[in-house]
Amino acid sequence: MIVFIAFLLDKGNENGYPWIMEQRKGDDKMNEKKKTRKCPACNGSLKASRVENVDVDRCRKCGGLTSESMYLGDSYTLVLPYFHEGSYREDEVRYFDFTTLGSEGVSRRHGWYVPRTRRIVQVG
Numbered sequence: 001m002i003v004f005i006a007f008l009l010d011k012g013n014e015n016g017y018p019w020i021m022e023q024r025k026g027d028d029k030m031n032e033k034k035k036t037r038k039c040p041a042c043n044g045s046l047k048a049s050r051v052e053n054v055d056v057d058r059c060r061k062c063g064g065l066t067s068e069s070m071y072l073g074d075s076y077t078l079v080l081p082y083f084h085e086g087s088y089r090e091d092e093v094r095y096f097d098f099t100t101l102g103s104e105g106v107s108r109r110h111g112w113y114v115p116r117t118r119r120i121v122q123v124g
């Protein structure tokens with residue numbers, strides 16, 4: 001819902017138009033919700049980032065990547081749809097949680113992966 005509040009603040013305005021203040025209450029609420037969204041893995045704060053040319057939110061605390069909306073193909077750029085083979089260190093594993101849009105509609109990919117190989121070690 002958009003609420004318009006108009007005030008005549010300056011009658012001496014050179015164009016003769018009143019100042020108009022526009023308040024978008026719905027947008028404010030949405031922004032507030034986005035700001036308070038936390039990392040699902042560790043509850044850390046998120047920072048809008050660009051990784052491998054894909055827009056994601058990166059957790060400041062654990063380095064996990066999340067997105068509420070991305071193309072399925074872009075999600076494969078970050079995390080391949082394959083399981084990791086071979087050894088890895090526990091400290092290099094990161095969380096991911098992507099809501100994706102692909103040819104089969106909206107779905108969710110989430111779990112733990114190794115950024116070095118971009119492969120999954122655990123789903124969910």
Ligand SMILES: [Zn+2]
Pocket residue numbers: 039040041042043044059060061062063064
């Ligand atoms: Zn985190």
